[in-house]
Amino acid sequence: MATEATALHLTDVRLPAREPFDFRASLGFIGSFPAMAGQQGTAQAALTLAVREAGTTLGVRLTAAPGAPGLDARLAAEQPIGPETVAAVTDRIDFYLGLSDDLTAFYRLARQDEPFARVVERLHGYHQVKFPSPFELLCWAILCQRVPMPVARQMKRALVEAVGNRIDVGGERLWAFPDVEQLARFEEAELAALIGNQRKAGYLHRSVRLWAELDEGFLRTGPYQEVREQLLKLHGIGEWSASFLLIRGLGRMERIVLDKEMARAVQRVYGHPVDEAQFQRLAEHYGPWQGYWGHYLRVGG
Incomplete structure (x- = not known):
């Protein structure tokens, strides 16, 4: 784990975004999203968070790029940040914040729908913010079912702190959600002791192992029905949770359900x-x- 005295390795990266893009709208959504409360900072027009990619825990600080649509990212880690890690982190952030989403066709359709056009006017340039990773959303979808939001957040925090993906950057302590390999090391009884719920621990234990066999690239881009069927095989994932995963975890916009x-x-x-x-x-x-x-x-x- 990094501490205040640790000399961190830093890398700066520019992440382009499709126009129109309004980072302030992204920050506004993140700041009001209860499922991620306390995990990310949105002060001073910047987004700070920790991510776990390529076996590395990194602190990330994102600010609007001057003079061009996109973001400037500063990555910080205890160990040198190699090109493989940079590529994995930039892909994750691009996907998480929808930077590559082309809203042209969507906005054209919205102009033909007067009631909804007023919504687009208020949110113009907002690219959908997903969960930081679909794996994190899988775990959240299991944890949040039929329990109050504060209880679900407490269970999620217990998992995060048990793994210990912590990094201190600029006086701010950041925690990254565990990756698949890290959570797969826990036995069902250990998960139950951490989150205090035997049934959810069973769902997590089995679904984490099934997720490890899936290809995220295929889940993002493969035939919709095939992807949906794979998600429904995960323990604790039903119709609503699968739709949640498809849209907010995998950016699959083709279908929506009425709840x-x-x-x-x-x-x-x-x-x-x-x-x-x-x-x-x-x-x-x-x-x-x-x-x-x-x-x-x-x-x-």
Whole structure:
């Protein structure tokens, strides 16, 4: 673990973003997202977090790049940061913050939908912020089911601190969520002792091992139905959790489901409640962007 006295290795990287891009909107969402409360800093127009990539725990500080759409990233680690690690971290951050998302077609469709166009006006340039990794979201989806949010966060923190991916950067202590290999070392009984829930520990124990056999690249880009079927084989993952993973973990925007929160968001924006058929007609207007439509409804509705 890094301490205040440790001389950290630093690397600076520029991450381009597709226009339009408004980093302030990303920071606003992150600062109000309860599932990630306490894990990331958003002070002074910067995002600070820790990530675990290529077997390395790194501190990351992100600020808006001057004069160009994108971000400047400063990476810090106890050991030298090699090119493989830099590539893994920059890919993770790009994906996490949706920097490469091209919103052109989505915004064109939104202009044809007057109630929703007002939402886009408020969120213009916001690229969907996912979970820092789909693996972290898998674990969160298991932990947060049928328990209060503070209890789920406490269980998640217990996992993070048990692994110990800590790094101190500029007086700020940052913790990275464990990677698959780290969580796979825990036996089911150890997980149960950490989180205080035998059933969830069983789900985690089995799903972590199944996840280790999956290819994240395929999950991001493979045929939607095949990916969905793979997710539904994970223990503790049902229809709702699979949709959550597809959209907020893997950036799969092709489909969206109607749940209670989505129904409330649609009613706020369109002024009336909708049934399943009405919801699907609204969503079909956005085609492969309906996941983005749903996310904007929740965030800006």
